[in-house]
Amino acid sequence: MQLTRYTDLSLRVLMYLSYPDRADLVTIAEIATQFDVPRNHLVKVVNQLVKLGWVVATRGRSGGIRLGVPAGSLTIGQILREMEGTKALIDCEGEICVLRNGCRLRGALADALQQFYRTLDGYTLADICSAPTAGLIAQMHRLVPTATH
Template identity: 45%
Template structure:
């Protein structure tokens, strides 16, 4: 399974916010991740809407990570950004093999296993040593 660039950036934003434990700006995040500022801003907005980040406007404002977000599973974050659509689409255009095909079921099982393995990892795990100290030097 291939994760979108938005999902990748979302996970990295959350990791940086978790490791830093201070308010970060969009500009700091964009520079640390070598990503376009506007793209990072849209992702931060989605993360805020999901409750994984808090934002403060104005001078001295920025984004921060609520303590409860540290216990969020990576699987839940990936599902939120990627959706839960099947890996393949057998309907558009209609596949002539779909009546007797086992590929769709096998891929569905693999996708469920992928998410199940990510459900076992929480954000706190991603910043555990030695990774956490590396994340502190990025911003």
């Protein structure tokens, strides 16, 4: 299994916004620059994160985004389920497969996927943003020129 770029960007945005020592709001342009990703992709990601209530957006000249929930309340499993969906790893219904009626592969993959999510439910956004990641995130925030806000 490989996470989509959309999910990857979602995790990066949430991680960046988890920095607690930031007084002003973060802009999408800032995040795009920090992670060297297209702004257009981030707009879509941030809109979804706002709809989920995980990010709060403020419009206007001094607007921006911030984390909308405590980092300790959001599990990585929850984030991935929401961003990736809970679709089966293999599509036995859409493919013509002679093994479909007696194959155990689909069940084994479904069990593995559930275990994957259960494991990631044991980690919160706060957990993955602790040291040494916290230091890297802090460094990224210190590199932001104040004129961009």
